[in-house]
Amino acid sequence: MRATAPASARQAALQTGHLRTLSNPRRTDETRSPNAGDRSSHAEGAGEHGQPALYYEREGRIRPAAKSAAGYRLYTEEGIRRIAFIKQAQQCGFSLREIRALFELRATDDACCDDIYRVAVEKKLRLERKIRALAAMSQALTRWIEMCSRDRRSLDACPIPGALEAGLAVDGRAAPKVLQAPAKSA
Amino acid sequence: MKILIEAFAAPGCAKCARSRAALKAVVEALGAERFDWRDVDVLQQIDRAVALGVVSPPSLAIDGELVFPALPTPERLRAELTRRLADAA
Numbered sequence: 344m345r346a347t348a349p350a351s352a353r354q355a356a357l358q359t360g361h362l363r364t365l366s367n368p369r370r371t372d373e374t375r376s377p378n379a380g381d382r383s384s385h386a387e388g389a390g391e392h393g394q395p396a397l398y399y400e401r402e403g404r405i406r407p408a409a410k411s412a413a414g415y416r417l418y419t420e421e422g423i424r425r426i427a428f429i430k431q432a433q434q435c436g437f438s439l440r441e442i443r444a445l446f447e448l449r450a451t452d453d454a455c456c457d458d459i460y461r462v463a464v465e466k467k468l469r470l471e472r473k474i475r476a477l478a479a480m481s482q483a484l485t486r487w488i489e490m491c492s493r494d495r496r497s498l499d500a501c502p503i504p505g506a507l508e509a510g511l512a513v514d515g516r517a518a519p520k521v522l523q524a525p526a527k528s529a
Numbered sequence: 530m531k532i533l534i535e536a537f538a539a540p541g542c543a544k545c546a547r548s549r550a551a552l553k554a555v556v557e558a559l560g561a562e563r564f565d566w567r568d569v570d571v572l573q574q575i576d577r578a579v580a581l582g583v584v585s586p587p588s589l590a591i592d593g594e595l596v597f598p599a600l601p602t603p604e605r606l607r608a609e610l611t612r613r614l615a616d617a618a
Binding site: 467469475 | 539541542571572575578579582583584585586
């Protein structure tokens, strides 16, 4: 902790540990090694590649309360909570656009639990749909893998690129001729 | 053969219940015996909901097709059902 007298409220908060970096919410900026990462790395706590925090910062929904001399973004407890909310929502499959809608909903005076419930039900339906699509895709890949002769023939003779070009429905309903497994060479 | 109508909704949705009542009235006016109306809880029958592409209940499917991803007005439902009845005749 620096020994200098606080010149502003932010500095005061920093010195009393009220402002924190994202990558280690328990550690104040002043106790963090400046060699631990570059500026953008401090957003990593908000999601993949640190983009969500920067995205919402650009949108003005999250603002670092201050930046340290080393360039680290410093957040208030409320800021940390908002970023944790984003991270959790992302892990539940919400896109950044959907999370923005959730923020807007939370900021709406007459919004109620039922509104969030509806969003959650819709999200579950979309996730279930995606899960089934992924399962079907995995099954299709299994079939294609089994079809592949894994020999040294040219790609033209390989069923997998042909299946992809034919736009095979992943649920297996469509079975273009191109998917007929080639006769294996003796 | 009866026309199958599946009304997909999330449980406890008061708005859904009100809209559904108005649509059911249309069905009864056209002849309840000509339709098979089923209320479907999307959470209880999520496989069916997902299979038909329901993502934003309340929704209405007719004969296994998601005709109304959002609940229609009674007038629109009446028009759709009247057309289907005419096609079936």
